[in-house]
Amino acid sequence: MEKILIVEDEEEIACGLSSLLKNQGYVCDGWDGRGNAVEIIRETAPDLILMDINLPGQDGFALCREIRNACSLPVIFLTGRSTSMDELEALQSGGDDFITKPYKAPILLARIQTVLRRVKGPSKPAVLQYRGITLDLGAARLTYGEKSLELGRNEQKILHRLFEHAGNIVSREELVDYLWENQIYIDDNTLSVNVRRLREKLASIGLPGLIQTKRGMGYKV
Numbered sequence: 001m002e003k004i005l006i007v008e009d010e011e012e013i014a015c016g017l018s019s020l021l022k023n024q025g026y027v028c029d030g031w032d033g034r035g036n037a038v039e040i041i042r043e044t045a046p047d048l049i050l051m052d053i054n055l056p057g058q059d060g061f062a063l064c065r066e067i068r069n070a071c072s073l074p075v076i077f078l079t080g081r082s083t084s085m086d087e088l089e090a091l092q093s094g095g096d097d098f099i100t101k102p103y104k105a106p107i108l109l110a111r112i113q114t115v116l117r118r119v120k121g122p123s124k125p126a127v128l129q130y131r132g133i134t135l136d137l138g139a140a141r142l143t144y145g146e147k148s149l150e151l152g153r154n155e156q157k158i159l160h161r162l163f164e165h166a167g168n169i170v171s172r173e174e175l176v177d178y179l180w181e182n183q184i185y186i187d188d189n190t191l192s193v194n195v196r197r198l199r200e201k202l203a204s205i206g207l208p209g210l211i212q213t214k215r216g217m218g219y220k221v
Helices: 011-023 035-042 060-070 086-091 106-118 153-164 172-180 190-205
Strands: 002-008 025-033 049-053 075-079 099-101 127-132 133-136 141-144 148-149 210-214 219-221
Touching: 002 011, 002 035, 011 025, 011 106, 049 060, 049 106, 060 075, 060 086, 075 086, 075 106, 075 190, 086 099, 086 190, 099 106, 127 153, 127 219, 133 153, 153 172, 153 190, 153 219, 172 190, 172 219
Parallel strands: 002 025, 002 049, 049 075, 075 099
Antiparallel strands: 127 133, 133 141, 141 148, 210 219
């Protein structure tokens, strides 16, 4: 059974979510956002995090960035804030999905299942290699020489698709479909943000030019 960590400081909302999820067979833990995020995650060991934005202390965006720096757990924002800028910041901070309150239970449950299914990722092959670079899909890690990187879900999926088609151009449309499974997302900038963040991480281990941009066409390695 998958475990979901509910990050919500309003007790009534947290209890309602917990009841809904437990009725669907999930195990739930609750957290109000206070304290050390990494320690809480280590203690609760969730498979997915449902995150509000307006929390005591740090907001949900800051917490998500803190979580992303430590691990690649999927984060779904569930919030009363509903502007395009809120949704964009949620995705840029590392969120996997964005749902507004009041939520519809069937839609929320379906989105949770979709994200959990995505996280499992491709099963074969478990390891891909390209020009001395090793992409370990099971460990969500890329290794080059003696240096390595832990990858977030989107980062791993971008590299997985590019490595599968090494030497060939992968269109932006194909990457969007692969990353978000035809979900409606904000704008074309969302993919660019993910690629830019990935390039910055690759540069830190000596691979600044690994992902090439082919203007009007897509990306390639």
